[in-house]
Amino acid sequence: MTPTVVRIDRSSPQPRLLDATGPLISIEDEGYTRGDGAFETMLALDLTVRKLDLHLLRLAQSSRLLHLPRYDDADWQAAIELALSAAPAGTPSELGAEHTVKLLLSRGTPAEGPYGLVVVSAVPESTIAQRRDGVRAMLLPRGHDPAEDTAYPWLLAGAKTLSYAVNMAVLRHVRSLGAQDAIFTASDRRILEGATSSVIVARRDGDALTLLTPEPSHGILPGTTQGAIFEGARADGWELGFGPLYPADLLESDGVWLSSSVRLLAPVARLNNQALPVDRGLTDRLLGYLMSR
Amino acid sequence: MTPTVVRIDRSSPQPRLLDATGPLISIEDEGYTRGDGAFETMLALDLTVRKLDLHLLRLAQSSRLLHLPRYDDADWQAAIELALSAAPAGTPSELGAEHTVKLLLSRGTPAEGPYGLVVVSAVPESTIAQRRDGVRAMLLPRGHDPAEDTAYPWLLAGAKTLSYAVNMAVLRHVRSLGAQDAIFTASDRRILEGATSSVIVARRDGDALTLLTPEPSHGILPGTTQGAIFEGARADGWELGFGPLYPADLLESDGVWLSSSVRLLAPVARLNNQALPVDRGLTDRLLGYLMSR
Known part of the structure; x- marks a missing residue:
């Protein structure tokens, strides 16, 4: 079309x-x-x-x-x-x-x-389907730490530019391995962001709910969807945390999502070779924060 | 046109x-x-x-x-x-x-x-003029060391892609400061490459001539022009050196050029605030290696 x-x-x-x-x-x-x-x-x-x-x-x-x-x-x-x-x-x-x-x-x-x-x-049907079915994601080294570039405006950290070839190459790479999305890690294994999304992690401890995302302003593009969800979660009584997050934090969490503007929230159903909990109730609750904005 | x-x-x-x-x-x-x-x-x-x-x-x-x-x-x-x-x-x-x-x-x-x-x-007249008149160049931090990315093919180090926004931003930046070109440095001040060119340095010690360029295969795009010139120089008896180079090596040299395929060899007449020697004889000699290929 x-x-x-x-x-x-x-x-x-x-x-x-x-x-x-x-x-x-x-x-x-x-x-x-x-x-x-x-x-x-x-x-x-x-x-x-x-x-x-x-x-x-x-x-x-x-x-x-x-x-x-x-x-x-x-x-x-x-x-x-x-x-x-x-x-x-x-x-x-x-x-x-x-x-x-x-x-x-x-x-x-x-x-x-x-x-x-x-x-x-x-919007492609396949994008809508991933909100419900979730995605298989892989951790992938980002090479350099993008925070190293933030001091120099000519390196365009924080700009969303048409120079997107690396993001596309990353998606091709993980698809060739049977996954659908990638989560970048820094050389110290710190979680950064998805190829075209932000990473959100939920943690439940009794009645206490915590929502986590890697530290912003370290060379990560600030996610508008992640920001809107965090705003609603804060108002609803969640604790908020801003990294640093490591692979173990995702693998031991109560839910991981990739958030972006069109797909909204895609639960990560599998990270590398490990299944992650997909909690439809939590997804709907986070989506509610986004929709009530 | x-x-x-x-x-x-x-x-x-x-x-x-x-x-x-x-x-x-x-x-x-x-x-x-x-x-x-x-x-x-x-x-x-x-x-x-x-x-x-x-x-x-x-x-x-x-x-x-x-x-x-x-x-x-x-x-x-x-x-x-x-x-x-x-x-x-x-x-x-x-x-x-x-x-x-x-x-x-x-x-x-x-x-x-x-x-x-x-x-x-x-070819624009202005490009041809820079071969003769030389350029004013500035040293500019590259942020991360591009060598950090070379292990991961999905980061496209070594590919010359259409995602060239950063290279263009760098040229805009140095032009806004009155220069015409940029030479990237790593965080340890090591010389990397120009925004759209390779860096070549000549050193004379009595009759001995040495031609230098930053170490290849460390995340620097291999320059076809630099390669062709080095081939000819080697055959003509020059010593060849492959980095690491630091700003002092450029400032104390007998000539610095930015080499690229269309502009060919642009002598760096000024680096930051310091005038560099522009030796027409040496430029013609290096150009000769390129043209006789």
């Missing part, structure tokens, strides 16, 4: 619906030739984008690090509205009609410069 | 000339959405590509790491020939008519899969 695409330019802020059945991008576009741009991927339920504010904030942060222009939130909103109104029906689920809404900011061509795109498509 | 573009597909290996005045790339192309692809940039002098064998070898290495199909060298050669024959005249210089010839391999769209492109354009 061809996605629905709307373009915004700073010179003419009126959003324009494009025909995506043919090619849209120039061979000289530096988003293409250099991965030089930023993106956000969001979920729309019944044509309403979830956590739009958090995504626009992170996109603004990426723009700043990349020295790309920042568009007004109202311009993005108008473009999103146009794209959703023109898109074919979303994938039906118990949460509503589901669309993926991607915001993309490219440096464009040397002649024409940067522009923004909104790209809307139906 | 619009570049000349030729496409090759594995399903129909006959190269096809495309009209690049309009958009060519699909919004779903993962070369665009994920920086998921590989490239090589080469120099053609009087319509003959320099060091084609070395570039095809490195592209094959990138393809292997990215799990992208490898095209036959003969398919690339036919595509290059078609593109060069259709391209407007190159930029005249003392070396001949100069074209940049880029090979690009993209993962393509999920529906259609990978493809290759040859993109030919005239």
